[in-house]
Amino acid sequence: MRQATAMIEVQTSRQGLVEVTRAIADWAEAQRLSEGLLTIFCRHTSASLLIQENAAPEVRSDLEAYFATIAPEDPHRYRHDDEGPDDMPAHLRTALTQVQLSIPLIDGRLALGTWQGIYLFEHRRSPHRRTLAQSIRVVEI
């Protein structure tokens, strides 16, 4: 049994969903292991993780629009605005989604469904460099 860990960096350019499936799956599958559990942990409080449909691009724009509506920018609603009007909505949108995902590795592949992609959800308006901690725990073949 062994565990591999890595930090991966994701550069975001704007608010919204950035697909990271390929980078994560490549790393996981490069460990050349048969069975295991991959955990991805987002080390931020204004960016999060989401598994969602990776086919129709409208799903992503609808998701982005939805979270802008459900946790809107509105200075009158929040006391915290240290980093601007998108600061507190970013924390709320993070709280409503996830900072951690674990995905079984079965027969050497992540057990993602056909239409599932892994996304980093950037909730701040300006570009950020985000760090994901990855850990995979494996039974060697």
Next chain:
Amino acid sequence: MRQATAMIEVQTSRQGLVEVTRAIADWAEAQRLSEGLLTIFCRHTSASLLIQENAAPEVRSDLEAYFATIAPEDPHRYRHDDEGPDDMPAHLRTALTQVQLSIPLIDGRLALGTWQGIYLFEHRRSPHRRTLAQSIRVVEI
């Protein structure tokens, strides 16, 4: 140490919560292991997982009504409607809940609280066959 994996199928008949606690706990406990970590992963983008109270049935109907309100069917709100008006709300309700749960196995039993049940939350109106990937990683007794 060993890992057991399985795919379980859940047939849904309508939008709403389907309890899967028994099937999952039976499988986990049938591994006859003392300590471990069970991970359940829902391989879909319009169905999700939820741990919620398994006593009063009104909790389930209130939960279903709540998610119908917070992420409503309304063709004017969404661009994505490839599979009908319940398509995009299903993605949103999935995003607001979870596609993955990990539950410690302690002394041979899942560490669920007294009132906790595991539910598959079907977000589409029509019946679907849903697949959950299960993985348990264990220290053998």
Next chain:
Amino acid sequence: MRQATAMIEVQTSRQGLVEVTRAIADWAEAQRLSEGLLTIFCRHTSASLLIQENAAPEVRSDLEAYFATIAPEDPHRYRHDDEGPDDMPAHLRTALTQVQLSIPLIDGRLALGTWQGIYLFEHRRSPHRRTLAQSIRVVEI
């Protein structure tokens, strides 16, 4: 390889966020392990877990106010009120957040980001004793 498990109790005094980072990190780091995966599981349906910013206290009060707005107390909305008007909103707020978190342990420390704290989110108005099941799976040095 070994697994350590523990139940920790958290006494809440009111609705809102209680930071538990120190207790959890101390326990995890006391196992004196290099690499591992910590899983925390909240055994309740009206209290949940949240990783959020642990610097500005306004973030916490804004988060509490937000969840009170998005899943409000309002007897006309819900059928379930066995334990009072804060009962069903507590289930909803739990469903919108998490009952389980897994955090990689890397080089003997939890891979939390600089500004991330782990919170128990008490959703009931009255004080409760909450139990968190903790499990850490480790490769011994």
